[in-house]
Amino acid sequence: MRIGLFGGSFNPAHSGHFHVASTALRRLQLDWVWWIVARGNPLKTGHGDFGERFWSAAAIADHPRMRVTDIEQRLSLTYTHRTLLTLTTLAPDTRFVWLMGADNMVNFHLWGEWQQIAELMPIAIVARPGVGPGARNSPFARRFGRNRIEEAAAPTLADRAPPAWVFLKAPLDPISSTALRQQKAGT
DSSP states (O other): EEEEEEEEOOOOOOHHHHHHHHHHHHHHOSSSEEEOOOOOOOOOOOOOOOHHHHHHHHHHHOSTTTEOOHHHHHEEEOOOHHHHHHHHOOOOEEEEEEEEHHHHHHHHHTTTEEEHHHHHSSSEEEOTTTOOOHTTSSSSHHTGGGGGGGGGGGGGGGOOSSSSSEEEOOOOOOOHHHHHHHHHHHH
């Protein structure tokens, strides 16, 4: 089984999230994409109500091979590394891939135990608007540059031993959760 794990606050979930998940599903030839709604995010304030964020993600992840999960909430997990370690322990024969937009790649080095995440499972990064140079010059890209695979080899990512990662170029979806929250607040 090849499963992409796509974590986020999803405050709110939007078409850009679906774009990242569906691009990875198709280009990596995954069986499933599991959306992991974050219980909280130590790098952000004002997470929003968990239930609202969960249902927002469930509404956007409208695909027969996508599931939205509340595993972090149910298991009282907060940090991505701990969540991924738990999943790999519970399903040792599953080939997991961590999925993220390039906007997260820029700040990935601020995440707790980010290097251990890269050493735990392969990572797929999907292009997002306005982050080209920031992603290419990020501490993650510099630290794991030699472990990057060519985009043409993306379907093999789930079968590779970590650290391994790929950057997937794709049409850009300009929607962001920040812009949606600002729009809702009338700013």
